[in-house]
Amino acid sequence: MSSEKIRILYVDDDPDDLILFSNILKRIKEPEYQIFSATSYNEALTKAKEHYDVYLVDYKLGKETGLDLIQKIKSLQKHAPVIMLTGMNTGSIDKEAMELGASDYLIKGEFDARTLDRTLRYAIRDSQLMESLDNAAMKFRMIFERAGDPFLLMDGSSKILEANPTFINKFGIEPHSDDSGEGYFFCDYFVDKISRLIFMDVLGKKSELYDLETELKINENLTINSLISIVKQDSNLFHVMIKDLSAMKAKEEEELNLKKFSSTGRIARLLAHEVKNPLTTIVLSADQLQMELPEEVLNESGDLIEVIQRNCNRINQLVTQLLESTRFSELDIGNHSINELLDEALEQVKDRIQIKGFEIKKEYQNDVCNIDVDAEKVKIALINLLVNAVEALPKNGGKLYLKTYIKDELCRLEIQDNGIGIPKENLERLFEPFYTSKEGGSGLGLTNTQNIILSHGGSIRVKSEEGTGTTFIISFNLSS
Numbered sequence: 171m172s173s174e175k176i177r178i179l180y181v182d183d184d185p186d187d188l189i190l191f192s193n194i195l196k197r198i199k200e201p202e203y204q205i206f207s208a209t210s211y212n213e214a215l216t217k218a219k220e221h222y223d224v225y226l227v228d229y230k231l232g233k234e235t236g237l238d239l240i241q242k243i244k245s246l247q248k249h250a251p252v253i254m255l256t257g258m259n260t261g262s263i264d265k266e267a268m269e270l271g272a273s274d275y276l277i278k279g280e281f282d283a284r285t286l287d288r289t290l291r292y293a294i295r296d297s298q299l300m301e302s303l304d305n306a307a308m309k310f311r312m313i314f315e316r317a318g319d320p321f322l323l324m325d326g327s328s329k330i331l332e333a334n335p336t337f338i339n340k341f342g343i344e345p346h347s348d349d350s351g352e353g354y355f356f357c358d359y360f361v362d363k364i365s366r367l368i369f370m371d372v373l374g375k376k377s378e379l380y381d382l383e384t385e386l387k388i389n390e391n392l393t394i395n396s397l398i399s400i401v402k403q404d405s406n407l408f409h410v411m412i413k414d415l416s417a418m419k420a421k422e423e424e425e426l427n428l429k430k431f432s433s434t435g436r437i438a439r440l441l442a443h444e445v446k447n448p449l450t451t452i453v454l455s456a457d458q459l460q461m462e463l464p465e466e467v468l469n470e471s472g473d474l475i476e477v478i479q480r481n482c483n484r485i486n487q488l489v490t491q492l493l494e495s496t497r498f499s500e501l502d503i504g505n506h507s508i509n510e511l512l513d514e515a516l517e518q519v520k521d522r523i524q525i526k527g528f529e530i531k532k533e534y535q536n537d538v539c540n541i542d543v544d545a546e547k548v549k550i551a552l553i554n555l556l557v558n559a560v561e562a563l564p565k566n567g568g569k570l571y572l573k574t575y576i577k578d579e580l581c582r583l584e585i586q587d588n589g590i591g592i593p594k595e596n597l598e599r600l601f602e603p604f605y606t607s608k609e610g611g612s613g614l615g616l617t618n619t620q621n622i623i624l625s626h627g628g629s630i631r632v633k634s635e636e637g638t639g640t641t642f643i644i645s646f647n648l649s650s
Contacts, residue, residue, distance in 0.1 A: 175204045181214040182228040197283035211239055218243055224294055229256040244271040251297035320412040326373050328357040361385040361393055378402050445489055453482045501544040505649055508541055508574050508581055509534045515552035522560045528568030535575040541646040543626050551622040554615045555585050555642050562589030581648050586641040592634040
């Protein structure tokens, strides 16, 4: 609306009515109204292409009616304030006009300057308010549609009423596509019962909740760590915002693994320096004793000197293995397909696979996942992981899943088994040197595997659940 003058388009085929209307309008001192006129439906449509702050439309316009014109103006300018003028007080015309979007109606001969001014100002104000609300709704819809995080609207029972594309893509459901007609309930996606109770309690109290950290079920095989906030829209409508923490948790886990690995490397180097030197002295002293002691003394002492020598060699070997498993070695870098490397590693453990006779399922992303790595070293790392998976699988019903794909501009590899799984308390120690749950194991296989992957600038994470199985997720940079 102009800040100086309010432009009115007056549409009426009777020139006398225009004169009367103009005279009434002149009695209004403030604001200043500027009147423009049209005497027919077609002339009004032509002039409506210009900007007017308000329209006054007579019901009778010849062949067409004012109702037809209102409908047309509203199709051109959704929020245009239109006031119907009529000489009849029947109650039906004004109802039809309002249904078509008219702001108000006036009966000719029954309004004065004060009534006209108030009607004009209220019509313009309401139009501006509706346009503002519509713009706000449009902005909210854009935010809703384009939000990178899952966003949904639900009722007090947690029934999902609307969901943005991110939610639909991540959870694989469309709120309006349920054939049963019952719909989807957000509370069904909570893994933890306590979190679900907290969530439903908030809805029951019709209150709000911010930053509830919990785990949500995407499907039978996938869950995500999430941060959930609930904002009340009205008494029975709630907005739910879901922040997927999985990537953040994965990054934190990778950084923690790297710090732990660096710390282990420092300890290994310290041990190599502080243990090997005195150990060498002990070995040399034992050798000297063996040469210098009289035969009868050696016979009396039995094999004690050999025990010393044997255990010193054992300690020396363990320290050397620890040092080698935590030290980055020189790499012979070449361009290789992750799919081929995985298949070659799989070939090395085929005998173990054949003995147990379990099922192998492959899901490779072809021709796009090449990496610059030392092939032999990466195959050693993959063989270690495959051997672990094979040993964890049951004799009957065992399944090994191998998957390669690109995500976040990284080449990813997953090795998943449906074996016994790893207890939560043991997961944090999995890559620690000398930690093993296998009888006779050295506890350095996974440490060495981690070393190889980290030395290539990659990362390795593990997810496991007792009785369900274990998944190792390895990431490498794509070939440049």
